[in-house]
Amino acid sequence: MYLSKLDPEKLKKQQWQIMQNVAAAAIVPIMRIGDELGLFKILANNGPCTDKKFSELAKIDHRYAREWLLALCAAGYCNSDEEVEVFHLSPEQQAVFAYEDSPALMIGAYxxxxxxxxxxxxxxxxxxxxxxxxxxxxxxxxxxxxxxxxxxxxxxxxxxxxxxxxxxxxxxxxxxxxxxxxxxxxxxxxxxxxxxxxxxxxxxxxxxxxxxxxxxxxxxxxxxxxxxxxxxxxxxxxxxxxxxxxxxxxxxxxxxxxxxxxxxxxxxxxxxxxxxxxxxxxxxxxxxxxxxxxxxxxxxxxxxxxxxxxxxxxxxxxxxxxxxxxxxxxxxxxxxxxxxxxxxxxxxxxxxxxx
Ligand SMILES: C[S@@+](CC[C@H](N)C(=O)[O-])C[C@H]1O[C@@H](n2cnc3c(N)ncnc32)[C@H](O)[C@@H]1O
CATH class of the missing domain: 3.40.50.150 (Vaccinia Virus protein VP39)
Known part of the structure; x- marks a missing residue:
């Protein structure tokens, strides 16, 4: 019976590996929506800016905008200030997400x-x-x-x-x-x-x-x-x-x-x-x-x-x-x-x- 053969350490390692993949997969719709609505470009062109300002510029609901920004920050795809009020994309993040003619664009993977x-x-x-x-x-x-x-x-x-x-x-x-x-x-x-x-x-x-x-x-x-x-x-x-x-x-x-x-x-x-x-x-x-x-x-x-x-x-x-x-x-x-x-x-x- 597999349960009696479990090695707790190996199990923990396997579960952590899955969590990392699940987190990476969970960001897929976040990236796709951001791309379709042009959110990366708006943030790149206007950051650093507050989530409120960003939502106004992007003409999207403020609550969705903030949660989207937080998901990106957690993934290391966006940055915030200490108070988590002001957000921006680094030049590298802009290069991979925001501009269609960027030589480093990776957003197409999503x-x-x-x-x-x-x-x-x-x-x-x-x-x-x-x-x-x-x-x-x-x-x-x-x-x-x-x-x-x-x-x-x-x-x-x-x-x-x-x-x-x-x-x-x-x-x-x-x-x-x-x-x-x-x-x-x-x-x-x-x-x-x-x-x-x-x-x-x-x-x-x-x-x-x-x-x-x-x-x-x-x-x-x-x-x-x-x-x-x-x-x-x-x-x-x-x-x-x-x-x-x-x-x-x-x-x-x-x-x-x-x-x-x-x-x-x-x-x-x-x-x-x-x-x-x-x-x-x-x-x-x-x-x-x-x-x-x-x-x-x-x-x-x-x-x-x-x-x-x-x-x-x-x-x-x-x-x-x-x-x-x-x-x-x-x-x-x-x-x-x-x-x-x-x-x-x-x-x-x-x-x-x-x-
Ligand atoms: C992964 S895509 C690569 C497209 C393009 N070469 C590129 O690098 O962006 C594979 C392409 O092969 C084409 N393809 C598949 N089978 C084919 C066939 N038997 N004859 C011609 N094209 C085919 C598909 O329609 C598709 O456009």
Whole structure:
């Protein structure tokens, strides 16, 4: 009987670990509401200010405003004076929560977390049936959250650290080469490439039409729409031949990643290169048992596995498949010598060439 075998110290430690996770999860709706109502930006622009003043500026009820501020202070996401009357966001808190164009923005993670809670029933049923849940059935929060959450990392790394490590890619694009961003979502990476390489012929493809529509409107807002050709297309059905084909955080979402890689191989020009950006992970799941692994395995259970299982083949490799599995997929698709070109705490870049 488990109760007689309990170690009180181990139990206390386990319970404390749960309390920390529960507290972190409890803040999710607080963050989402703050984001939707623009509260972080109002506090950033007007702090330090009293809760009363803040509620007036934000045009929200004073009592809700104060409790929201207290929850944030308890989480270490906001600061108050000794009397707990005046509140402000530090420059770092402003950078992660308040400004959409901040290079350090992290608030998008809460879109994905909220979206995943909305998706519980569909994914719970899929646990029983073994079937998938199509990407378009996810809550819209997941789509915008993905784009917002990845954007700062792409902004910091894509042009400065990732592409320069893949030999020949920068030169190809500078010389007007062709580039396809497969599973481009809102086209955040696509926009960055189009802006940095004005002579390159840039294409973005995604199976999800609403994401392509959003990508088109973002390219129009940025004045780059004439440099990008977006099309709603599956990774095994787009048209054209390219010098560089990239998959940003999406190959593992596909039902048939090997088929998608083989199709990319067939649609690369001679000497062309495939660039995969995937979550950093070890081949050994035990080595992924840490904070980032907790996040990715959870996102994967709620999003990547159901999406992949909803598609042809349904391989469902998961968000942390690891370099060995990903390299195997590329090699089976015909690519020579897949290798990790760059790696940081959250992402790894794998490159492989057409023989
Ligand atoms: C996690 S999102 C990443 C989006 C984008 N690359 C980014 O980094 O923001 C995965 C994307 O893969 C797309 N996707 C999934 N399966 C696909 C397929 N078979 N063909 C094309 N796109 C696919 C989804 O629609 C979604 O936009």
């Amino acid at each position: 879109d994905v977390l909220s979206g995943n809670v909305h998706n519980i029933e569909a994914v719970r049923d899929a646990f029983k049936s073994g079937k998938g849940v199509e990407y378009h059935k996810a809550h819209p929060c997941c789509f915008q959250g993905t784009a917002r959450f990845f954007k700062p990392s792409y902004a910091a790394n894509l042009l400065k650290k990732w592409l320069p490590k893949v030999s020949g890619v920068v030169e190809k694009l500078q010389e007007g080469g062709s580039y396809a961003d497969i599973g481009c979502g809102f086209g955040i990476s696509t926009l960055m490439i189009a802006e940095a390489f004005p002579d390159a012929k840039v294409y973005g493809f995604d199976i999800h039409e609403p994401s392509i529509e959003k990508a088109i409107s973002l390219s129009e807002e940025s004045g780059l729409s004439n440099r990008i050709n977006y099309q709603a297309a599956d990774a095994k059905s787009y048209n054209g031949y390219f010098d560089v084909i990239a998959f940003f955080d999406c190959l593992h979402d596909m039902g048939d990643p090997e088929g998608a890689a083989r199709y990319a191989y067939e649609h690369l020009n001679e000497g062309g290169v495939i660039v995969l950006v995937e979550p950093t992970a070890s081949d050994n799941p035990r080595e992924n048992f840490h904070t980032i692994g907790q996040m990715y395995y959870s996102f994967s259970t709620m999003g990547c596995i159901p999406t992949s299982k909803s598609q042809e083949v349904g391989l469902a490799i998961g968000a942390q498949a690891g370099p060995k599995k990903l390299s195997e997929i590329l090699a089976n698709a015909g690519f020579s010598e897949p290798q990790i070109a760059h790696k940081n705490a959250s992402n790894m870049v794998i490159e492989a060439r057409k023989k």
